[in-house]
Amino acid sequence: MSEGKYIVEIPVGPQHPALHEPISLRIKVDGEQVIDVNVVAGYNHRGVEWLAERRTFYQNIFLVSRVCGICNAVHGAAYVQAVEDLLGIEVPPRARYLRTLVMELERIHSHMLILAVLAEVLGFETLFMLMMRDRERIMYLKELVTGNRVHADYMFVGGVRRDLSTEKKDTILKHLAYIEERMKYYEKVWSEDPIILKRTQGIGIATKSQALAHSLVGPVARGSNVKNDVRFTDPYDAYDEIPFNIITRDEGDTWARMMVRIDEIYESINMIKYILEHLPTGPIIPWKNIKAAPRRFPKGEGIGRVEAPRGELLYHIVSDGGVKPYRVKIRTPSILNIHNGVFMLLNQYIADIPAIFTSFDPCISCAERVTVIDKEGKKKNIPWRKLADVSYVRKLFR
C-alpha cells in the first residue's frame, strides 16, 4: 500500500495459465492495471552449460539438442556451426541444404504450436485443436526426413546424419500443399475474427527503439519493425542461396507478432519447395566415413548463430585444445524475450497478461539450463506414496 493506492501483488504461475511450463510472474496491480512485474525463474534449471564442459565435443551434439524439445534441430545446428567455426570445416552443399530443410520444418511446426496455444488462451479451443491436428503432418515430415518425430538429432559436425531419398520429396510436397491451404484459412481467422482482433490488437506494444534497446529477438523484434534475422544478417548453411523475405510489421503489438509468424510459415513453405527443387547431389559429410571426423580440436573459439523459431540463438565455444570444450555458452532467444520483454506488460490489464506473454513464444526450458544438485549429492527417488504424504490434499484429510 502506498499513498492511498491499493496495490496488490498477484502471483501468476509457476503453474502458468498460458504455458505448460513453470515460470512465475509476480505482478503488482493497482485495480486492474499492472504497475510492476517481477519474473521469478529457476524452476527448471538443468545445468546444460556445466554438463557440456564435462562431455566431449561429439557427445555435446546430443546434449544440446535436449535443451529444448521444440527447437532441438536449431540447437544442434548452432552448436555444430560453432564447432565447425573452431575446426575450420567446410560443409558439403547437400548437407547445408538438408540442414536448412529440417530447420525450416521446425520453424513451421513451432510457429503453428504457438499460434495454436495463443488461440487456446483467447478461448478458441477448436482453433487450437485444428491447428495442432495439422501441425502433426509437419511432425510426420520431420520424422520422415530425420527419423525422429521430436528429437531430430540430425546435425553432425561437418554435415548431417541421414540422406534424403528422392521418393520422399513427393510426400513432403503433398503435405506442404495441404498445410499451405490450411494456413490460408487460419490466416483468415487470425486477421478477421473480431474477438481475436479485440484481444490482441493494440496491447503489449513495443516500439522499434524499445525492441532494440531491450535486445528483443525473433518474431517479437520483427513485429516491432526491427529487421533482425540471422538468416539474413549473418547467413549460415544454405540461406545465402535460397530466396526469402524477412517479414516485419510496424504495429509492434501482440497481433503483429502472431501475423509475423503466420507470414513466416508461408516463407518457410516456399523455401522448402525451393530446397527440394534445387537439392544438390553429393556427399552429406566432408569425409568418406564418419569415423574420419577430426579427433583433435585446436585451441581457440567458435561462435555459432542461427535463427531459431523464437529468434537468434547463439553458441560461444572456447576450446583449450582438449577433447572437451573449455566453455560452452548458450544464449537462447527466450531468456531475452521473457526477462527483457516484460516491460510490455506494464499498464496493461490483468486479463491481457496471458495473451501478451504467450505472444513472446516463451520457452522456459530454453531459458534455464543449470542442474539441480542435492547439497549432499544424494540421488533421490521419492515414491509416489511419500510424495502424496507431503501433499496439501493429504494434509487436509489427516
Add this chain to the structure above:
Amino acid sequence: MGAPSLSELLREFGELKPYKRVNRYYINIDSSQLRSVIKKLKEAYNGEIYLSSITPVDYIKDGVIEVNYEIQILPINTLIVLKTKIPRDNAVIDSIVDILPGAKVLEQEAHDLMGISFNGNPYLRKPFLLPEELAEETPLRKDWKPKTR
C-alpha cells in the same frame, strides 16, 4: 561503411581482429573502457545495435575471468565481440544496463552462475536461476565442485 570504418571508430581502444567467418570481429579492450566503447558504438550507429550475449569464461590458470560482449551492429550486419579481462578474486565490472537495457538479464545470469558483480545494475540478485541451496555458490567457475557423497 563496413569493417574499415568500424576499425577506424575503435582505433583508440585497440586493434580490431577478424574471426574466420565474414563480418565477425573481436577486439581486446580494457574493462574500464567498456562503457565508452559501447556508448561510442551506440552513437555511431544511431542506436541500431543490440547486445546479443555476455559470455564470461573462467581462466583459472591465469587468474582472470574473460567477459565477452557479443554485439550485433544491424546497419552493417556485423558481429563484434568485445573482450575484457577482470581479476578472478575481485570480479567486478561496470554495468552497461543503463546504456543497453537488454543487458539486464544477461548480467543477472553472469552474476548468478559466474559470480561477477556488475557495478550499477540494480537488478542483480542471487539466486536468480539457481536453487536456494546454491545461493552462495558459482557453479560455472572452474574450481566449483558439486558436493559428492
